[in-house]
Each structure stands twice: as structure tokens, then as C-alpha cells.
Amino acid sequence: MVGPELHSDALVVGAGSAGSIVAERLSFDPACTVTVLEAGVGLADPVLAAQAADATLLPIGADSRLVRRYESELTGGPDEVARLTRGATIGGSGAVNGGYFCRGRPEDFSGGLPGWSWPDVLASFRAVETDLDFTGAQHGDSGPIPVRRSREMCDGTARFIDAAVRSGCEWIADLNDATITSQPGVGAVPLNITATGVRTGPGAAFLVPALGRPNLTVRTETQAVRVEIKRGRAVAVHTIGPDGPLRLSADRIILCAGAIESAHLLMLSGVGEEAMLQQVGIEVRSALPVGAQCADHPEWLVAADWDGTPGRPALEAVLHHGDVEIRPYTSGFATLLGESGPAEPPQIGVALMTPRGRGRLTLVSADPRVQPRIEHRYDTEPGDAAALRGGLKLVGEMLGMKVDAAPPHWSTSQHLCGSAPMGADDDESAVLDARCRVRGVEGLWVIDGSALPRIPSRGPHATIAMLAHRAASLLRDQERSR
Numbered sequence: 001m002v003g004p005e006l007h008s009d010a011l012v013v014g015a016g017s018a019g020s021i022v023a024e025r026l027s028f029d030p031a032c033t034v035t036v037l038e039a040g041v042g043l044a045d046p047v048l049a050a051q052a053a054d055a056t057l058l059p060i061g062a063d064s065r066l067v068r069r070y071e072s073e074l075t076g077g078p079d080e081v082a083r084l085t086r087g088a089t090i091g092g093s094g095a096v097n098g099g100y101f102c103r104g105r106p107e108d109f110s111g112g113l114p115g116w117s118w119p120d121v122l123a124s125f126r127a128v129e130t131d132l133d134f135t136g137a138q139h140g141d142s143g144p145i146p147v148r149r150s151r152e153m154c155d156g157t158a159r160f161i162d163a164a165v166r167s168g169c170e171w172i173a174d175l176n177d178a179t180i181t182s183q184p185g186v187g188a189v190p191l192n193i194t195a196t197g198v199r200t201g202p203g204a205a206f207l208v209p210a211l212g213r214p215n216l217t218v219r220t221e222t223q224a225v226r227v228e229i230k231r232g233r234a235v236a237v238h239t240i241g242p243d244g245p246l247r248l249s250a251d252r253i254i255l256c257a258g259a260i261e262s263a264h265l266l267m268l269s270g271v272g273e274e275a276m277l278q279q280v281g282i283e284v285r286s287a288l289p290v291g292a293q294c295a296d297h298p299e300w301l302v303a304a305d306w307d308g309t310p311g312r313p314a315l316e317a318v319l320h321h322g323d324v325e326i327r328p329y330t331s332g333f334a335t336l337l338g339e340s341g342p343a344e345p346p347q348i349g350v351a352l353m354t355p356r357g358r359g360r361l362t363l364v365s366a367d368p369r370v371q372p373r374i375e376h377r378y379d380t381e382p383g384d385a386a387a388l389r390g391g392l393k394l395v396g397e398m399l400g401m402k403v404d405a406a407p408p409h410w411s412t413s414q415h416l417c418g419s420a421p422m423g424a425d426d427d428e429s430a431v432l433d434a435r436c437r438v439r440g441v442e443g444l445w446v447i448d449g450s451a452l453p454r455i456p457s458r459g460p461h462a463t464i465a466m467l468a469h470r471a472a473s474l475l476r477d478q479e480r481s482r
Contacts, residue, residue: 006035006246006247006248006249007248007249007250008033008034008035008217008248008249008250008251009026009032009033009034009250009251009252010026010032010033010034010035010250010251010252010253010254011034011035011037011237011248011249011250011252011253011254012026012034012035012036012037012254012256013037013224013237013253013254013255013256013257013262013265014036014037014038014039014092014255014256014257014258014261014262014448015036015037015038015040015089015090015091015092015203015207015218015220015256016087016091016092016093016094016202016203016256016257016258016448017091017092017093017094017201017202017203017448017461017464017465017468018092018202018256018258018447018448018449018464018465018467018468019036019038019092019207019254019256019257019447019448019468020090020091020092020094020201020202020203020205020206020207020468021128021202021206021207021465021468021469021472022254022256022447022468022471022472022475023036023206023207023210023216023218024206024207024209024210025206025468025469025472025473025476026472026475026476027210027213027215027216028210029215029476030213030214030215031215032215033215033217034215034216034217035217035218035219035248035250036207036216036217036218036219037219037222037223037224037237037239037248038088038089038090038218038219038220038221038222039068039088039221039222039223039224039257039261040066040067040068040087040088040089040090040092040220040221041065041066041088041089041220041221042089042090042218042220042221043089043090043091043095043208048065048066048089051064051066051096052066052089052090052091052095052096052199052203052204053198053199053204054197054198054199055098055099055191055193055197055198055199055313056197056310056311056312056313057336057337057338058096058097058098058314058336058337058338059096059337059338060085060087060096060337061337061338061339064096065089066087066088066089066095066096067085067086067087067088067096068085068086068087068088069083069084069085069086070083070084070086070260070371070374071083071084071371071374072084072359072374072375072376072412073373073374073375073376073377074298074376074378074410074411074412075376075377075378075379075410076377076379077379080378080379080409080410082376082410082411082412084260084374084412084414084416085414086258086260086261086414089203089220090203090207090208090218090220091201091202091203091204091207091208092203092258093258093414093461094192094201094202094203094461094465095199095201095203095204097199097201097461098313098314098315098336099191099192099193099199099201099313099314100189100190100191100314100315100459100461101129101145101147101189101190101191101192101461101462101465102175102176102189102190102318102458102459102462103125103176103178103190103456103458103462103463103466104121104456104457104458104460104462104463104466105178105456105457105458106118106178107457108454108456108457108463109121111453111454112424113422113423113424113434113453114424114434115434115435115470115474116422116434116470118178120470121466121467121470122138122178123470124466124467124469124470124473125140125176125462125466126138126139126140126143127140127143127469128140128143128144128145128202128205128462128465128466128469129143129144129145129146129147129192129462130142130143130144130145130146130147131147131148131176131190132146132147132148132195133147133148133149133174134174134176134177138174138176138177138178138179139176139177143205144202144205144206144209145192145200145201145202145205145206145465146192146193146194146200146205147176147190147191147192148190148191148193148194148195149188149189149190149191150188150189150191150312150313150316150317151188153188153316153317154309154312154316154330155306155307155309156304156306156307156308156309156328156330156346157316157317157328157330159306159399160186160317160319160328160348160399161186161317163398163399163400164184164186164319164398165186167397167398168184169184169185169186169319169321170182170184170185170186171185171186171187172185172186172187172320173187173188174187174190175187175188175189175190175318175320175458176190176462183320183321183322184319184320184321184322185319185320186317186318186319186320187317187318187320188316188317189313189315189316189317189318190462191313192205192461193313201461202465202468219239219241221241221242222239222240222241222242222246223239223240223241223368224237224238224239224257224265225238225239225240225265225268225368226238226265226268226269226368227253227255227265227266227268227269227271227444228247228269229269229270229271229285229286229441229444232285232440232441232442233441233442233443233444234253234269234438234441234442234443234444235249235250235443236248236249236250236253237250237253250443251443252443252445252475253443253444253445254444254445254446254447254475255444255445255446255447255448255450256446256447256448256468257448258448258449258450259294259416259417259418259419259448259449259450260361260372260374260416260419262419262420262446262448262450263290263291263294263361263372263419263420263450264361264363264368264371264372266288266290266420266431266438266446267282267290267291267361267363267372268282268363268366268368269285270282270283270284270285270286271285271286271288271290271431271438271440271441272284272287272288272289272290272291272363273287273288273289273290273291273292274287276362276363277363280363280364280365280366281366282363282366285440285441286438286439286440286441287440288420288431288438288439288440289428289429289430289431290361290419290420290431291360291361291362291363291372291419291420292360292429293358293360293418293421293429294358294359294360294361294416294417294418294419295355295357295358295359295416295417295418295454295455296355296359296376296378296412296413296414296415296416296417296455297325297351297352297353297355297412297413297415297455297459298351298352298355298357298376298378298384298388298410298411298412298413299327299349299350299351299352299411299412299413300349300350300351300388300391300392300409300410300411301347301348301349301350301409301411302347302348302350302392302395302401302403303344303345303346303347303348304328304329304345304346304347304348304399304401305345305399305401306345306346307343307345307346308329308330308331308332308335308343308344308345308346309330309331310331310335310343312330312331313330314329314330314331314336315327315328315329315330316328316330320353321391321394322387322390323352323353323354323387323457324350324351324352324353324387324388324390324391324394325349325350325351325353325458326348326349326350326351326391326394326395327348327349327350327351328346328348329346329347329348329349330346331343331346332344332345332346332347333347348395348399349411349413350388350391350392350395351391351413352384352387352388352391353456353457353458354455354457355378355381355384355455356381356383356384357376357377357378357379357380357381357384358377358380359374359375359376359377359378359416360375360377361373361374361375361419362375374416376412376416378410378412379410413459415449415455415459415460416449417449417450417452417455417456417460418449418450418452418453418454418455419450420432420438420446420450420451421450421451421452421453421454422434422436422451422452422453423453430453431446431450432445432446432451435471435474435475435478436451436471436474436475445471445475447467447468447471447472447475448464448467448468449464449467451467451471452464452467
């Protein structure tokens with residue numbers, strides 16, 4: 001059964017951080033009809049809207065209606081399985097995360113990909129934000145996303161900063177100023193959180209204000225199950241929603257469903273590694289290495305020896321030391337999730353921001369209800385574990401803490417990227433060209449963290465917002481030139 005059909009000029013799959021920006025940018029042209037599909041719930045329920053707005057809590061607990069969960073094998077060990085949590089609502093993970101909005105660094109864009117040099121991307125970094133603390137050529141002053149930093153730190157964060165400075169680390173006032181290259185350095189985290197504690201990611205800043213446009217339609221609780229590709233062109237998306245199956249056709253189809261779901265949808269539609277698709281009985285439309293070289297930031301955790309401070313953003317400051325980012329969380333994770341019970345001490349995270357190890361996503365069934373297999377493969381590069389051990393040792397020395405010498409428990413930053421990366425024309429590892437177009441398929445784009453050719457050396461949220469803004473601009477410019 002196919003169901004009724006509706007047509008749009010542009011069809012955006014996913015209303016997360018990237019999809020919100022892409023949909024707003026495309027629908028800015030009143031002549032362009034835009035439909036957005038979101039598998040998760042909307043925010044019409046005031047309870048859900050309040051949860052998405054409250055930046056002092058992470059609404060991702062076991063009973064949350066705002067997230068989708070996945071399992072990942074972090075390493076080859078039998079017990080190293082993690083639960084990944086991704087936002088599933090207007091704004092996606094940007095509606096439920098800690099508000100960290102630290103940009104990628106210039107070296108993250110030094111691969112020579114046309115149109116993605118640091119000067120190119122800086123313009124879009126600036127365009128999406130209004131920095132409330134700093135002005136000048138490094139910062140935006142008219143974008144929808146407010147960026148600010150905590151001025152008064154909680155006791156635990158203040159203790160951490162003092163210890164870092166005493167150990168020889170410089171204080172960096174502005175972690176989003178690419179002209180500052182001090183290493184090691186500690187600084188206040190740029191946050192997309194207002195002074196009144198409202199989480200304001202791309203969903204709230206871009207998409208929600210645009211919902212009244214007559215040329216923009218958002219369909220929530222509508223799951224895309226396949227992109228229909230005919231004679232080398234994407235022509236429609238098949239969905240299941242509240243009213244049953246629906247076929248939505250469009251001139252341009254843009255996947256913005258995140259690094260897991262965009263890759264999954266490509267593979268379900270016949271875009272992926274040939275042998276894998278054939279094994280599950282899917283006709284190959286374009287043989288590409290989807291999911292073959294994704295990456296995330298591995299993180300090891302150690303308990304702090306101070307009490308947490310509820311009612312604060314999850315992170316107020318971080319220390320960058322070589323390839324690691326050290327994160328003094330403001331409260332125990334149960335407190336940050338709003339769970340009842342005795343308060344646990346905060347955790348200090350040691351995350352590797354330039355990992356060598358690469359993970360993979362694999363299609364295990366042609367049934368869209370069956371999630372792909374996710375393998376982070378954090379233990380495949382010995383140098384990664386060595387760098388994390390060095391970071392853990394630094395925490396112990398800096399804070400005068402005894403750090404357990406036993407192999408720590410692997411954790412993940414939940415920053416999966418690069419499952420459908422952009423690349424130059426001769427790059428065999430690339431799924432997309434430098435304009436985020438799927439190779440071998442006309443009319444199909446991927447614009448989200450999947451498209452990043454390398455994982456940023458900072459948390460990816462601000463970089464994904466930049467990517468969405470720049471890629472949407474490239475898409476609009478391409479259509480105008482036709």
C-alpha cells in the first residue's frame with residue numbers, strides 16, 4: 001500500500017539542528033514550498049516544550065518522549081555496550097543537550113575541500129549566532145542563536161579552573177576565537193543558553209519562528225522508511241505517519257536525520273556498500289561507502305571529589321590539553337537528568353577530540369524498523385587509549401586525586417559524525433560531493449553531521465549548525481543558477 005501523494009519543491013527529512021536551519025533557509029523564499037518530516041513528537045504539549053527549554057536539565061531519561069535510543073558496541077569487549085540517545089523532536093539533539101556551542105577549529109577545515117576552508121565556514125559560524133559576550137570579526141551579532149558563557153561558576157567548576165591555572169594552563173576568555181591558540185588552556189564553554197536558562201538551539205531559533213510561513217509544512221511523528229530513486233534520481237520519500245503510509249514527492253530531497261538515521265535511510269534506499277545491500281536483498285542504486293568510516297569522541301570518566309551543584313548547565317568550563325578535552329560536569333548525571341534519589345558526585349570526563357579510530361554502521365535488515373548495527377571500535381587504535389590515559393593522569397596530578405590505574409570503562413560523547421562524508425571528486429571514501437549531493441543520485445542531499453569529512457576537534461553542535469547554514473546557501477545558489 002503506497003497511500004496518498006503530496007509534492008513539495010524541497011523535502012527535508014529530519015527537524016533536528018541541521019534540518020531546522022535548512023528548512024528555514026529554503027522556506028525564506030516564499031516561492032519555494034518546503035515540507036519537513038520529523039519522526040519524533042512536536043512541542044505543542046507545554047510539558048514537552050518546557051523540558052526542551054530548561055537548560056538546567058537533560059530531558060533524556062528513561063521515560064523521555066523527546067529521544068530515540070540505539071545500542072552501540074564501543075569496543076570489541078563483550079561488556080562495552082553503550083546506549084546512544086538522540087533527540088527526536090523539533091530541534092533534535094539540540095533540543096535536549098547541554099547547550100555546548102564551541103566551534104570546530106581552523107585545522108578541522110584544512111583538508112582542501114572546495115568551499116569549506118576556514119574563511120568559508122567562518123561566515124556561516126557568524127551567521128547562525130549572536131554572541132552576547134564578544135564582538136568583532138570572529139563573532140556574529142545578528143544570528144538567531146544566542147551564545148553566552150557562565151560568568152559565575154559553580155564551586156566545582158571554580159575549583160577545577162583554579163587547579164588548571166595553578167598547574168600552568170592559561171585562562172582562555174573566548175574558546176570560539178580561532179586566533180587564540182594557547183595550549184593547554186581552560187575557558188568558559190560557549191553556550192546556546194539565554195541568561196534566564198532557556199536552551200535555544202537551531203530548532204527554537206530557526207524553525208519554530210518560521211512555522212507560520214504558508215510555504216512551510218512540518219509533519220511530526222512521521223518516519224521516513226525509503227527514498228524512492230528512479231533512473232538515477234531521487235523522486236519521493238515513503239513514510240509511515242499517524243494516518244498510515246504516505247508518499248511525498250519533491251524536486252529536492254535533503255536528508256537531515258542525523259549521522260545514524262540519514263545513513264540508515266540511504267542504505268534502505270539502495271545507497272551503500274554493494275555487498276552489504278545485496279546481502280539483505282536491497283537493490284543497489286549507488287554503490288558508496290555509507291557508514292564505513294564514522295567517528296565519535298571517546299570519553300573516560302572519573303568521579304570528582306566535590307559535591308555537585310544542581311540547577312546549572314551540564315558544563316560551564318573545559319580544559320583543552322593536546323588532543324584531549326577535560327570536562328568537569330556540574331552535577332552527577334542522575335541529577336542532570338532530573339532523577340530522584342541520593343545525589344552522586346559529579347564526573348570529570350576525559351575525551352579524545354582527534355581520535356584515530358573509526359567506527360561503522362551496518363545495515364542488518366531491509367526492514368526499516370530494525371536499527372542498524374553501530375560499532376564505535378574505540379579500541380582499534382592503541383594511540384587513542386594512550387592519549388586518554390595521559391588525560392586521566394593529568395586530572396589526577398592537577399586535582400591531587402588518586403586515579404584508578406585499572407583499565408577504565410569506555411564511554412562516548414554521543415558525537416557520532418561522518419557516516420556519509422563529503423569529499424573531493426577523487427576521494428573514494430566520500431559519499432557526498434563538496435555541495436553535500438549524494439554521488440550517483442540526482443536530487444538527493446545529506447546535510448547534517450553525517451556529511452562532516454572529519455570529526456571536529458570540539459563538540460560538533462556548532463559545527464553542524466554552520467554546515468547546515470552553508471550547505472543550504474550552496475543549495476539555494478545552485479538552484480538559482482539553473
